[in-house]
Amino acid sequence: xxxxxxxxxxxxxxxxxxxxxxxxxxxxxxxxxxxxxxxxxxxxxxxxxxxxxxxxxxxxxxxxxxxxxxxxxxxxxxxxxxxxxxxxxxxxxxxxxxxxxxxxxxxxxxxxxxxxxxxxxxxxxxxxxxxxxxxxxxxxxxxxxxxxxxxxxxxxxxxxxxxxxxxxxxxxxxxxxxxxxxxxxxxxxxxxxxxxxxxxxxxxxxxxxxxxxxxxxxxxxxxxxxxxxxxxxxxxxxxxxxxxxxxxxxxxxxxxxxxxxxxxxxxxxxxxxxxxxxxxxxxxxxxxxxxxxxxxxxxxxxxxxxxxxxxxxxxxxxxxxxxxxxxxxxxxxxxxxxxxxxxxxxxxxxxxxxxxxxxxxxxxxxxxxxxxxxxxxxxxxxxxxxxxxxxxxxxxxxxxxxxxxxxxxxxxxxxxxxxxxxxxxxxxxxxxxxxxxxxxxxx
Amino acid sequence: xxxxxxxxxxxxxxxxxxxxxxxxxxxxxxxxxxxxxxxxxxxxxxxxxxxxxxxxxxxxxxxxxxxxxxxxxxxxxxxxxxxxxxxxxxxxxxxxxxxxxxxxxxxxxxxxxxxxxxxxxxxxxxxxxxxxxxxxxxxxxxxxxxxxxxxxxxxxxxxxxxxxxxxxxxxxxxxxxxxxxxxxxxxxxxxxxxxxxxxxxxxxxxxxxxxxxxxxxxxxxxxxxxxxxxx
Numbered sequence: 001x002x003x004x005x006x007x008x009x010x011x012x013x014x015x016x017x018x019x020x021x022x023x024x025x026x027x028x029x030x031x032x033x034x035x036x037x038x039x040x041x042x043x044x045x046x047x048x049x050x051x052x053x054x055x056x057x058x059x060x061x062x063x064x065x066x067x068x069x070x071x072x073x074x075x076x077x078x079x080x081x082x083x084x085x086x087x088x089x090x091x092x093x094x095x096x097x098x099x100x101x102x103x104x105x106x107x108x109x110x111x112x113x114x115x116x117x118x119x120x121x122x123x124x125x126x127x128x129x130x131x132x133x134x135x136x137x138x139x140x141x142x143x144x145x146x147x148x149x150x151x152x153x154x155x156x157x158x159x160x161x162x163x164x165x166x167x168x169x170x171x172x173x174x175x176x177x178x179x180x181x182x183x184x185x186x187x188x189x190x191x192x193x194x195x196x197x198x199x200x201x202x203x204x205x206x207x208x209x210x211x212x213x214x215x216x217x218x219x220x221x222x223x224x225x226x227x228x229x230x231x232x233x234x235x236x237x238x239x240x241x242x243x244x245x246x247x248x249x250x251x252x253x254x255x256x257x258x259x260x261x262x263x264x265x266x267x268x269x270x271x272x273x274x275x276x277x278x279x280x281x282x283x284x285x286x287x288x289x290x291x292x293x294x295x296x297x298x299x300x301x302x303x304x305x306x307x308x309x310x311x312x313x314x315x316x317x318x319x320x321x322x323x324x325x326x327x328x329x330x331x332x333x334x335x336x337x338x339x340x341x342x343x344x345x346x347x348x349x350x351x352x353x354x355x356x357x358x359x360x361x362x363x364x365x366x367x368x369x370x371x372x373x374x375x376x377x378x379x380x381x382x383x384x385x386x387x388x389x390x391x392x393x394x395x396x397x398x399x400x401x402x403x404x405x406x407x408x409x410x411x412x413x414x415x416x417x418x419x420x421x422x423x424x425x426x427x428x429x430x431x432x433x434x435x436x437x438x439x440x441x442x443x
Numbered sequence: 444x445x446x447x448x449x450x451x452x453x454x455x456x457x458x459x460x461x462x463x464x465x466x467x468x469x470x471x472x473x474x475x476x477x478x479x480x481x482x483x484x485x486x487x488x489x490x491x492x493x494x495x496x497x498x499x500x501x502x503x504x505x506x507x508x509x510x511x512x513x514x515x516x517x518x519x520x521x522x523x524x525x526x527x528x529x530x531x532x533x534x535x536x537x538x539x540x541x542x543x544x545x546x547x548x549x550x551x552x553x554x555x556x557x558x559x560x561x562x563x564x565x566x567x568x569x570x571x572x573x574x575x576x577x578x579x580x581x582x583x584x585x586x587x588x589x590x591x592x593x594x595x596x597x598x599x600x601x602x603x604x605x606x607x608x609x610x611x612x613x614x615x616x617x618x619x620x621x622x623x624x625x626x627x628x629x630x631x632x633x634x635x636x637x638x639x640x641x642x643x644x645x646x647x648x649x650x651x652x653x654x655x656x657x658x659x660x661x662x663x664x665x666x667x668x669x670x671x672x673x674x
Contacts, residue, residue, distance in 0.1 A: 005476050012469035019462030023455040076664015124653045124660060332631055332657045400631075427459060434466050441470045 003048040010044045011037060013438075020431040021421055043275060047282035063090065063112040063139055066147060069104045070155045071133070071239075074187070081144075083108055088136040092144055103156035105148035110139040125286065132242070132283040132290075154236045158182055161237070164364045172381040173374055177360050180208055180353050183239035196388050197320070197338015198345045203289060204238040206297055207346065209247035211354050217255075224255045242277060242284050243293030249273035250297070266301025267420045270294060288330055292323045298413060302420035311419075316342050318412060325404035333398040337391060348384065352377075410439030523568060525550045527576035528557030541568050547576065554578070569673050611671040614652065615645040625666045632657040646672050 014037055022029070067085030074080075079094050083106055092108060100106065114137045115127035130138075150156055162182055165174050175186035179202040193199045201207070212234045216227035235248045250269040257264035274294045277284050284290040296319050303315050320342060324334040359377050362370035411432040418428035520536040523546050530551030537545055544564040547553060556578040568574075612621055614636060622633035632655070639655045640646065649667055652658045 002476070005472055009469045009472045012465045012472070016462040016466035016469065019458045019465065022458045022462075024451050025454075025458070076661050077667070078664060124658065126653060126660075329656075330659075332629075427455075430459070431462075434463055438466055438470055441473055 003045075003052060006048055007041060007044045011041050014040050016434070020427065020434070021418060021423065023423075023427070040275075043279055047278060051282050061112050062110075063087070064107075064109045065090075066105065066107045068150050068153070068155060069100050069102055069106055072100055072102050073184070081106070082133065082135055083139075089134050091130055091135045091138045093138065094144070098144070100144075100146065101149070101159040102162075103150050103153065103159045104146050105150055107143075107145050107147050108139055109143045112137050112139050114138075128283050128286045132281055132287045134281070157237055158239075161364075165360075168363050168366075168371075169360060169374060170378045172385070173356060173360060173378050176353070176356055176381065180204070180357065181238060183241055183244070192385065192388075195335060195337075196341045196345070196392050197335040198341050198388075200292065200296070200323075201345060201349050204235070204241050204244040205293060206243065206247035206250070206300075207350060208238070208353065209235065209244055209251065211350065213248070213251040215354065224259050228252060228255055242287050242290035245277055246270075246273045246290070246293050246297065249276055265420075266297070266304060267417060270297045270301050288326060291326050295319075295322050295326070295409075295413065299416055302416040316346075318416070321404065322409050322412060324399060325406060325409045328399065328401040328404050333400050334404075335392070335395075336397040336399055337395040340395065341388060341391060345388070352380070352384075406442075407436040407440045411436035521568065521570040521572075523571075524573040525576065526573070527581070528554045528578040529576050530554055537568070539570070542566060543568060543574060546574055567673055569671075612669060613673045614649070614670050615640065615673045625669055627662045627665050648672055 015033075018033055018036065065083075065085035065087050067083040067090075069081045070084045070089070071082035072079065074096075075093060077096060079096055079098065079100075081092050081094060081100050083090050083092060085108075090108070090112065092110075094100075115130060162178065162184065165177050165181070168174075169177060172189070175189040178184045178186060179189070183204045185202050190199065190202060193202055209231065213227065213231050216230050220227045231248055231251060235244045238244055250264075250266070250273045253269045253272060254264045271294075274290070277290065299318050299322055300315055303312050303318070317339065320334075320339045324338075327334050356377050359370075359373040363374050414435040415428050415432035418431055521539055521541065522534060522536055523541075524534050525546050526532045529547060530553075532550060535546060535549040537549065542564070543562070543566045546568060547564065553559060553576065557576050558579055558581075561577045561581075612625060614622070619630060619633040619637060622628050622636055623630060628636075635656045636652070636658075643654070646652065649670055649672055650663070651672075652663050652666075652670075653660070
């Protein structure tokens, strides 16, 4: 689709959302519509221009550079490192035997390739995945060698914390703390949570950032700068995932709103945060984490934002169904047990993750005798795993992709948003039907 | 005297109709231009496969090999290695699409000790292959150790079905049941692989599996050592 047509389509959808939600135009309505649509049109244009920007040559040249390893992680049976150099940020795929730490200075000499374009609309798109993370291309290595360690910056902090967590905490505790603090998933734990339908608990999301932000706000009641600084420091140390940045932006808007005496509602903050992330890097739009995070937050924010919260009990079911539509497209099936597990797991970890962090801190700091509390927490985690595994054995069923309909997802999403905006009667129902039809046309 | 526009119900309805018309216009645009996302010619030429080598335990070897592959493609020939019961074992260059009998011809033909019925002379080749022609002793007593060390050896059952070559499954030829033998590949993913193959043409390298729905980096790495790509 040509860029101009894509922009026009986005513009018309925005107008639909504005007009379908308007019952009685307030004074200055035309001006507000002009500003909103104008800003969004500029956003569409800038996104499309950046997405379509051609890359130099055919994507293959020699690279000889020194930089800092900002990300190090497993990639199947291999490991990958992301190296930030003066020439850009590049990916290096390494055998599992090569060991580097985040924060290491490394010299790389090799051939730089851009990622291969995706051949079909399905499947994993390596180019989009890495470009959302700021990576320009992949270096097929001739040589990579460590030439120092950068003791300052988030990568160094991540390495320092990772080492302490791995060495000083017991198995389950360290896996959960690694996930909650650094966004690093233990493969065994990730497998278990995948079976239980609670993988989102291991990703840094609104739950984690919310716990940190609310905790900071309790400590620094009046200020905005200090809690904001620590909240963003946490997001950066945790790896800067889309869901974490989205949540942090929401809380930042809420902090600013409180300062200005204008409380921010989640139903407004979620789309604002989502658009800001896309403005930063439009490739996030195809990122599964961004999509799951925005949809789940939108549903939860809308249900919690209605004047009477009598439909709040539907939240776990709706979030499961709507995020399941995306998960099933990527992984073919979604465990049904997640529907039940999330009812218990989310409140449990909302309380338990801060507890785990509090009891883990003294152990990481080397306080003698502090490990006693950690072993109690480890026992509780084992008990939780036993219960979760038992429930998963009782409900081994999985919902396939046919169970999830994009039309239903579009309709439910718009319906809950319009209800949260205070709309009554036929309007939200009719708008939801329109969204369902449009969703069917689009996909 | 108030106009119709002053009636809040009518005004609200008019706004909704206006919104609906906008959405309808958006739907018309999508319908008119859908399917044209990929009509433009690709702006980037895909580089050589990074890890086409079957044995990619050492990255450097793989990368060097991939560079060579790019050069070979420009020169339009495959580099092949033949050993065993042929008159002149060694490395030969053949045009893409060649088969085993052509390589045997290049190597001066079979020796009297060769057992032609122990391997498939019509089997297709792929760039970088190593063909081992068994003699009478090897055909009678196949050595498992040897067959594992030479992944492209054509033993008595090698390429019999055109899919399994000493534990390596050819993703360009395997059927659903064969693909299901791979770890993490169920019937749906196996069908998706075949569907992709039918729609997009043969896989060019193992990494192309990432374009198949249901296969991500973790799954690819889990099966990488157990698959191969024939041309």
